[in-house]
Amino acid sequence: MTSMALLLFGGLLSTASRPCESLAALEVEGGRVTSAVSVPAGDWKDPGGEVHRSLPAFCRAELQLSAGEDSAIRAEVWLPEAWNGRLLGTGNGSYAGEIQYGWLESGVTRAYATVNDDMGSAPSKGFDGSPLVGHPAKWLDFGWRATHLATVAARQVVAARYGKPPHHAYFVGCSQGGRQTLREAQRFPEDFDGVLAGCPAADNDGAIAQVVWEHRALREAPESLPTPEKGAALKKAVLDACGPTDEGPAGDRWLVDPARCAFDPARIQCRDGDAPDCLTAAQVEAIRKIYQGPVNPRTGVSRYPGMPRGAEAPRYWKFVASQPQPPWSATYQWVFGAGWDVAKLDFDRDQATVDAVLGPILDVSSGDFSSFARRGGKLILWHGWSDQVIPATATLDLFRRLKGDPRGPGGGSASSFARLYLVPGVAHCAGGPGADGFGAVVPGAAAVPDHDMLDALVLWVEKGIAPGRIVATKWVDADDPAKGIVFERPLCPYPSVARYRGTGDRIRAASFECVRPR
Secondary structure, three states: OHHHHHHHHOOOOEOOOOOHHHHOOOEEOOEEEEEEEEEOOEEEEOOOOOEEEEEOOEEEEEEEEOOOOOOOEEEEEEEEOOEOOEEEEEOOOOOOOOOOHHHHHHHHHOOOEEEEEOOOOOOOEOOEOHHHOOOHHHHHHHHHHHHHHHHHHHHHHHHHHHOOOOOEEEEEEEOHHHHHHHHHHHHOOOOOOEEEEEOOOOOHHHHHHHHHHHHHHHOOOOOOOOOHHHHHHHHHHHHHHHOOOOOOOOOOOOOOOHHHOOOOHHHHEOOOOOOOOOEOHHHHHHHHHHHHOOEOOOOOOEOOOOOOOOOOOHHHHHHHHHOOOOOOOHHHHHHHOOOOOHHHOOOOHHHHHHHHHHHHHHOOOOOOOHHHHHOOOEEEEEEEOOOOOOOHHHHHHHHHHHHHOOOOHHHOOOOOOEEEEEEOOOOOOOOOOOOOEOOOOEOOOOOOHHHOHHHHHHHHHHHOOOOOOEEEEEEOOOOOHHHOEEEEEEEOEOOOEEEEOOOOOOOOHHHEEEEOOO
């Protein structure tokens, strides 16, 4: 434990060689620092009004950058007084357009010099990407230019502040941030030594096609959308039929290995009139389509994997179905124009056009990571099996392609530079009934590699010790770990899964072992 702590925090005595305020107006590649202010230790309120508690003392540097005409990128670099010598790049979400202060807080609290950028997509934010219609330069910034430029600038700010560059650099993100993570490793393999990508929208166009497909299926008929009671009945039927499997102990209400479940919703179709605990014929058809995922109507070829069994999310379906246009569908309007009606989308012709225009900018699902691997880069992928937004099977497919790519290290073996963790019961980036505290988005139980994915990545990069099982924690209150834990579960490198030993406290990770699935 002592040697681990020395590795991860041994540089905390590093002190700044230049006053924070002197960084103001520093010229960096692509722009300059517009403000640099010392922030004392304690609570700090961000521009949106959220209070970040118990921060260490740091220097807050704001940057304005540009990659050319019609490009405007904002970034912030937080530089802790007690620095561990490393740079941490952090991802954004959805259509970005704003600085993510939660990621900056997480990084600086762990003594990293931390950078976050708005992906150059303002004034887009949340589910609204319409302001980027007609701005192809901003698509490039959103796709890859903004994060790379912010990374280059952050290195220059770090060197100016501390009098030396970071000795290692890492990137962590989830969802859209997961795609950012992979895009950096793919396109700029020299930017980071290790990257941690959660629930990544690696095939961005495919992920949006899935949402449009679900929106259409749930609105096909007036009764296509299951009520909350019917959704709960469906979830129970799936778990009763397929879980917890012999890997999990009795009482777990999630699937350890959903890929093995082939539950057909017709099994609970109403037989004698409608009822709260059964599905109508229209609802059965809608759920089948959601499990299936978008399909080319002409060729019958799947465009994107559907939702795994066990990830049923009635509240999310209600949200999707209630929108006049599918969430995130403004991306289609980038290609076809602001007046284009997504309801008319042809999953053959139109989807092919979108893939051709935006795929080279946004997608990394079939990319070549060999340059990153050859220079010693390490990649950890993780995905919650109960992700209701991006199917975990999409990341599983990506990892399988990564292993099978003859351009990869070892003629197709990803084991030398990549690991995948599929997390039972965890939803999109966090939440769900499973254990989501492992240091990727939600804090782990300890700042040691076997409880923390980022620390495991650091150990792999800097000491060559590849990650094995990682203990995940379900907190009583993720915002206040002092309130204690609900349970632990080990996360196992794919293809292994965690199996209950048959005896022992099911709350503790020690009662489980990592095994190949039966």
